[in-house]
Amino acid sequence: MTANTSALTTQDSYETKEMYCEECEKHGDGYTPAVAFCVDCVEYKCVTCRKYHKRQSKTHKIQNYDSMPQDFYFEKCSTHTRQLIKFYCSVCSKEACQECKDNEHVKCSDVNHLPILASGIQNSNDLKDLQQNLDKLYTDIKYIEKLLEAKSEVVDKQEEKAIEACKDHVDKLKEAFKQHHQDVIHALDKKIEETIARLKKQRLELVQELSEKERKFKNKITKAETGMKEEVVSLNKEFKVLRSEHFNLVENLKALTADLEQAQKLGQNCILFIKLKITEQLCENLRQNLDQIQQTCILYFKLKPSNIQPTELSLESETRFFTFKKVHASAVERKFVFNFDINSPTDHISSLLVLSEHTLIKLYWTKCCLVIYKLEKSQAKYIDDIKFNTSPWHITKILDNKVAVTFQNERMIKIITFSKYIKVLDITEIPGNGYCTGIAYIMNQHLVVSYWNPASIKILSMSGEIVKTFDNQDYGQDMFIEPWYIIVSPDNLIYVSDWYKHTVTCLTIEGEVKAVFINDQLKIPRQLAVDEYGSIYVSGAKFKNIHQLSSDLTEVQILSNKSHGLNQPESVAFCQNTKRLFVGMPNKIKVFQVSHE
Structure with missing residues (x-):
């Protein structure tokens, strides 16, 4: 049987609504335009297949071209790649081809032909409810965006202030440590005038020793600074995760909303039905995220430098250079x-x-x-x-x-x-x-x-x-x-x-x-x-x-x-x-x- 190239090239297009014979396609005879639909078999037939089908199944009800379903869904089943998706199981909330229906959904009580099921979706309560929910949800999103902006500003300012305080304190301690060494070296230089040869060697050894101490001190205080930064940044980790999830969900919702509007404009009811179900679940996820954001309180804290005298002994023995305390928002x-x-x-x-x-x-x-x-x-x-x-x-x-x-x-x-x-x-x-x-x-x-x-x-x-x-x-x-x-x-x-x-x-x-x-x-x-x-x-x-x-x-x-x-x-x-x-x-x-x- 000769393949219909028009149907082949347009089967994935939702603008040219032409169905082909499923019997011919299953047996590898190419794509032939369908002119009839068997209600009992739920299959589209070409002229030839309709003729033979009438002979073999005389009791089956056949709908001609003018009365057969005209809203087509051309997606293939991911499991049975040669089968078209023609059904939707309301029990499993899942689309299905003929083989899926006969095998996986044989015990399901509510499996319907997709074009028939989607025929009234444009005026359905589900679509109206979703549209109303979307309007309300976008209003809530705007409120939460303001709330996020206010909370994010507080979090960012806290982090910036704490990090700046850490840096200032570190600089002061480094400078104090360096100044102490300079004082030691200056005192030693006076003795060099009396015993230059002996003190030069002693000075070199001392400089090396102090340099090693300074290196170790810098490593220790840098580690303390890094640890404090990490602790400060992690305090509101839960809020930051919720904020990131919120932005991702909102972007996904915007994309799905655009798909819904496009499907409505083009009259693509099957696509509209599937997108509607996906969007309903996303709306529920986003609603839960909005509730979590409103219930999540950001943590407030104060960071102060430790109250120690900046001497060599105290700086070398000190292990905690900052005090950290959580405070109430008030x-x-x-x-x-x-x-x-x-x-x-x-x-x-x-x-x-x-x-x-x-x-x-x-x-x-x-x-x-x-x-x-x-x-x-x-x-x-x-x-x-x-x-x-x-x-x-x-x-x-x-x-x-x-x-x-x-x-x-x-x-x-x-x-x-x-x-x-x-x-x-x-x-x-x-x-x-x-x-x-x-x-x-x-x-x-x-x-x-x-x-x-x-x-x-x-x-x-x-x-x-x-x-x-x-x-x-x-x-x-x-x-x-x-x-x-x-x-x-x-x-x-x-x-x-x-x-x-x-x-x-x-x-x-x-x-x-x-x-x-x-x-x-x-x-x-x-x-x-x-x-x-x-x-x-x-x-x-x-x-x-x-x-x-x-x-x-x-x-x-x-x-x-x-x-x-x-x-x-x-x-x-x-x-x-x-x-x-x-x-x-x-x-x-x-x-x-x-x-x-």
């Missing part, structure tokens, strides 16, 4: 870069709150009002203000459109609800149960409120009912006298600033005192703020500074008037999304961009 120094100023009338700001990355709220104690600003990239615009009969003291966020404000003179708390345009929709009053000052929202629909006269901390329901009370009787001493402000960290620790005692106290929600911070440079502490890592920022009005404290109330650093332009800071607020710190002062609000060193 104990890492932040870098503060001035962003812009928000002009504010000369008056006292009792409290600041970042309601969203686009909205800032400040409370005026003396003017009895709440002022709203719209935040932009490098400026803030006044939007509106709300007048009250008495002075508001502290404000906390409950939801994106709801806040709670304390009014200590009225012994009242007001719940304010805003519209999406930050217009007041409703103001609800609940009992303050005393001279309420500081307020913070905590999990399970509760408020933590501080009080003075008498001093105490109370947990209230959203209706004002007292759930718990922590007062000085619980501690057997005056733990608080005037606790003006309060904040709750992401891990539900309560931090209280006491204006009279000049302290910041950390409590659990059960009232257990975890730590107390007191420092000569912190006087009249006022409002507190906390970032997503648990670092606490405290405004110190008297010394015109802001203290950054770790979650266990260890001093990390101090922002001063000299280096940051602070003038009697009374209030602070932190925006988690934009990483901005807002510092309220009598005549302006300073905005700083915050990042890891």
Whole structure:
């Protein structure tokens, strides 16, 4: 039988859709165009083979050219290379040729003809679900890319700083060692004048001996430096592996997405079906990778040179030249870069709150009002203000459109609800149960409120009912006298600033005192703020500074008037999304961009 060269040259092309006779191809008679399809045998037949097949299998159902399946899949089976892939087993999730179907999938209950199975894929729920999943996944990918960029920047800066510190310390030690040898040689040169011949020989021997010691010392300290570098680089190895896997998976997803779009455009339903199944699995792998990245915390650390005297004896006997300590993320120094100023009338700001990355709220104690600003990239615009009969003291966020404000003179708390345009929709009053000052929202629909006269901390329901009370009787001493402000960290620790005692106290929600911070440079502490890592920022009005404290109330650093332009800071607020710190002062609000060193 003469081979059909057109079918032969176009069988791998999905643009020319022409099927050839499978009977002729199996018996080596070349490629002959198919004009019929046997439903019972699931085989395409040419004119001649159809004729003989009708005679031999009279009961088989034959479909003519116009009614036979026209969506062809020309890939050959990898196991039975002369067989076309014509079936898809939904039980095994695997394509199959006739021999595979008869042998490997004989017990499978759901093996279907591929063109028939793929006929409705363009409008299938699987394809629609995948497309929706891809849209959602790409949105998540963009978020993770920002998260990766931020975390990667922190990791890179840590490594660079540690490596630079190693090098500086090594250079100093080498120089000290070299200087020591020069001093020895200089002292010996004085004796050479008296006994030149004897001392020349002695000098040569000594130089050789010192050179050998220096060589050994350099080898030892270089080894120590290399070991420290390796330890620093390996600390966040798991994060780096996840980052690499993420980039590879994203590239693969982009390629498969392009293949899916191409198959849809060309109507290649069989290819579309196979690519769909592959992409579904890749999406699941990528989703697991995204979850792992979000759950993986990078490790923070501090590296310091060992505190040794650089003498020859100490340098030769020393085995560890660096101290290495892992630290909590809240104990890492932040870098503060001035962003812009928000002009504010000369008056006292009792409290600041970042309601969203686009909205800032400040409370005026003396003017009895709440002022709203719209935040932009490098400026803030006044939007509106709300007048009250008495002075508001502290404000906390409950939801994106709801806040709670304390009014200590009225012994009242007001719940304010805003519209999406930050217009007041409703103001609800609940009992303050005393001279309420500081307020913070905590999990399970509760408020933590501080009080003075008498001093105490109370947990209230959203209706004002007292759930718990922590007062000085619980501690057997005056733990608080005037606790003006309060904040709750992401891990539900309560931090209280006491204006009279000049302290910041950390409590659990059960009232257990975890730590107390007191420092000569912190006087009249006022409002507190906390970032997503648990670092606490405290405004110190008297010394015109802001203290950054770790979650266990260890001093990390101090922002001063000299280096940051602070003038009697009374209030602070932190925006988690934009990483901005807002510092309220009598005549302006300073905005700083915050990042890891």
